[in-house]
Amino acid sequence: MNFLESLKGAIQNLKGNKTRSFLTMLGIIIGISSVITMSAIGKGGQQNITGDLKEGGYGKFTISIDKDDEQFRWKYLLEPKVINILKDSGLFKNVSANITTRVFIDLGKRREVVGVTATTPDYEKIDSVDYIFGRGFLPFEYEKGEKIVVIDNLTAQSLFDSGDKAVGKDISFSMSRKNNPVTYKIVGVFKNPLEELIKVMGGKRIPRFFRVPLNTYDKVYDLSKGGYNSIIIESKIPENLANDMKTANRVLEEYSGIKNLYGIETMSNAAASFDKILSTLNMFITFVAGISLFVGGIGVMNIMLVSVIERTKEIGIRKAIGATNKDILIQFLMESVILTGIGGVVGVVIGVSLAFLIGYFVNIPPVFSLFSISLALGVSTFIGVIFGVTPAKKAAQLNPIDALRAE
Structure with missing residues (x-):
């Protein structure tokens, strides 16, 4: 089975369980959007507060x-x-x-x-x-x-x-x-x-x-x-x-x-010190928001393990007609990465929108970082790989005969 066939199979399976796929992505969406929103508002507030202080102390x-x-x-x-x-x-x-x-x-x-x-x-x-x-x-x-x-x-x-x-x-x-x-x-x-x-x-x-x-x-x-x-x-x-x-x-x-x-x-010394304090506080708040990403990753692992159990017989049939352990491993990993990848993109869109909305009401222009957005997307994909490995390995290592006997 080549890469494209594995990708098509992963997409078809996710489409067949739309509600489950959405609920699985929800944890990642909430995690990514929380990180981006808190980071943008935090940096915006930090720049808003210390900008005048730094300018006032310059020279x-x-x-x-x-x-x-x-x-x-x-x-x-x-x-x-x-x-x-x-x-x-x-x-x-x-x-x-x-x-x-x-x-x-x-x-x-x-x-x-x-x-x-x-x-x-x-x-x-x-x-x-x-x-x-x-x-x-x-x-x-x-x-x-x-x-x-x-x-x-x-x-x-x-x-x-x-x-x-x-x-x-x-x-x-x-x-x-x-x-x-x-x-x-x-x-x-x-x-x-x-x-x-x-x-x-x-x-x-x-x-x-x-x-x-x-x-x-x-x-x-x-x-x-x-x-x-x-x-x-x-x-x-x-x-x-x-x-x-x-x-x-x-x-x-x-x-x-x-x-x-x-x-x-x-x-400018006082402004620099204050800026450092706010920067540390912003990092802490973003880290706390990032914990929800970890929780979302556990949700992905849980759903993928359930999927392995439900599709045991399907895995047995595929192995019986020639699918290798690598093919099974890749397909389940793809499903996990697709879930977290899409969840990451949706989370970025929601996070940016929320940051502008909250910034409008609290009068703090959000400050976005291309690095932080790219990092958030990278982390969501990485979570898909990390938390998808265990279910994928479990699926790949199933004995074909035992899998065919499963009801």
């Missing part, structure tokens, strides 16, 4: 100072004069203080923690936000230290029902639970930079962000006591980031006369 780095260093002196604090030294060097695109702290606000009956950033015109260029309502700070507002604030859209919605209603309203917050709150006027509402992540996480915990002018922050919280948390710098040419980090370190070492006093770190 930017921060400088901090080790206050516990035995060579540290208070005159080396990160203060305006240090920023002016870096700016006056003309070597960098933008230089700004990098100050972020937490404050407390009352949201209805509960008190929440909010991140507040002391911003400057340079900082707004380095870490720009997308204003939805209102505006950013004006030059004279930076200089005078006006008690004004811009807030994220999710906080605006929580406090005032919508972002447009928030503009022009007053908001109060304090540095600690015990401090008296200070009142600021809201002049703008910007998009929460973690909004996509919040959607993926279910929106139960919402990171909130405020920005106030640096001079305003200084007036209220007195920066002279401890200086800036760090300084943030943007390179003129992002690709020269490594050289610019060394240059900034050299400029500060010349200023202080001390080596290894300042710590320098790229802004």
